Amino acid sequence: MFKKIKLVIFVDGEFFHGKNWDIDRNRIKTNSEFWIKKIERNIQRDAEVNTHLEAQNWKVFRFWSNDIKKNLDSCIIEIQKAIAERQV
Template sequence: MDKLTKEQRRKNMQANKATSTKPEILLAKALFARGHRYRKNNKTIFGKPDLSFKKIKLVIFVDGEFWHRKDWHIRKNDHKTNQEFWIKKIERNIERDKEVNAELSKQKWSILRFWAKDIEKNLLTCILK
């Protein structure tokens, strides 16, 4: 049973953003301040990475812990409602991430993936990578 009403749940889910999340903006601003120039969500690159550096063929993805399965083997059964839907959805996200990594590697791109919480907690470590 969901703790929120249908309207509350709808508003909650609408608040989830696909681009320009706080961790993504934090990383982008820090890189820009260090003189690195990038493109955000470049549609010409497979997988539409959060940040891309075409000259050096580097892409950066900022993955949210919920949507991209951090500790998935432990948290798989955390969903209390509509479990079948959420497991299927998140496992498809996992597969998509693997497909994107494989295709970009085939195209000789360097790939960095950061968890959103890692950026918030250890921004300098992420920038140095």
């Protein structure tokens, strides 16, 4: 979190935050009622947090953890650009 320039970065785990949820939702076989409810609430909460922060002029970044592992340089470039734009 960069308070001075109102920039926040979240790193979301694919399972817990529902990446490809329309597809992966049906793959949960164990304790599915619990996990589906939990993950759908996480998705909803993430959207609520984004909306709240953006309404207060925060720049919100959400990266999937595997995207950071596979494409760290491009994630860093996105963040650096946003920092440069907000420091003007």
